[in-house]
Structure formats: structure tokens, C-alpha cells
Amino acid sequence: MQLAVRLTPRGGRDGADGWALDAEGRPYLKVRVASAPVEGEANAALIGFIAKSLRLPKSAVRLAAGATARLKRLEIDGVEATDLERAFGPRP
Template sequence: MASPWRITPEGIEVRVRATPRGGRDALDGVETRDDGLPVLKVRVRAAPEDGAANAAIRDVLRRALGLPASAVTLAGGATARIKLLRIAGDGPALARRLSDLTAKPPIRGA
């Protein structure tokens, strides 16, 4: 199965499918979309206004990985549902941690 993250020299890049106004702040697992693109589902309470949802998504990821806020940056998709985030650190260790956090079977279709 393909992964929504890839290791880079600086850490990892993660493709995220955002769900703003999702009722809670949480990682919701990995989903393979109908087009075959794997994404990490992240749900946040914040509305997609004035960057609040993007900030909440970065916060959910950094908390789940135990990192400082400066380690997670939005690299693309600021106004899109599918976003690219860069996470600075030990790439292989971050990938293992995300894999452990999302170990349940992937969700198909979106």
C-alpha cells in the first residue's frame, strides 16, 4: 500500500485531506481516494477562515508526533482540501510514528 508521506532529507512530507468543522481535533487514519492517491485524514474543529483550520491541522500533527510548532509547515494547498505539509526532523522515525498512529486498515474511496 502506498503511503501519504514520503521521507525527505529534512524530514517528511505528508499529503493531508482536511476536514474543517469536524467536531474534534484528531488524526482519522489513512484513506486511498478513488484516484489512487493516499492521504492522511485530519479532522479539526476550526472553520476554514483566516487560516484557522490550517493552523489547527498543523497543531494536530505536531502534537501527535510530539514536535514543536515550528517543525510543521504548510507547503501547499492552503485553500484546498488536500494539503501538503512538511515536518522537520528524523524522517524515518517520523514515518514510523505516523505509521504506528494510523495502523488501522486504510479507508477506501472519497
């Protein structure tokens, strides 16, 4: 499954701030991490947070696009839409 995420590095804490819609009406998850966007630290924190929230190993979550952008696309193995809703609330 693919998941669109808007990441806010140096957000003071690791956490999800809910769902939002982009200009085309596609849902994305707003996530903040305490790590800085230096040498991939924020991306690693994002992967760790998503894996922990979904109770998956970190190896099940991969960054598919957006390594240096705020809007990222993750590929997640072994997860269904209901798992995302349980962890982060219903999509808009």
C-alpha cells in the same frame, strides 16, 4: 518528509480518521479539526494537531501546498515513516 492530508474543518473535534487512497492510489491522512476555515484557523489547528500527535514542535510542521484547498501537503522535519505509522496507524 512530506505528508498528504485531507482536512475537514468544523469537524466537531480534532482527530485523525485514518488513511485513504486518492484516485492515483497515493495515500493521504484524513484529519478533522473543530476550527472553521476562516483566516487560516483550520490550517493552524491542523499543524498543531499533527505536531502534537508526532510529539514535535509546531515549527517542525509547515504547510507546503493547499492553503485554501481540502487536500494539503505538509512538510515535516525530524519524522520517519515509522513515526507516522505509530501515530496514525499503518498506511494502506
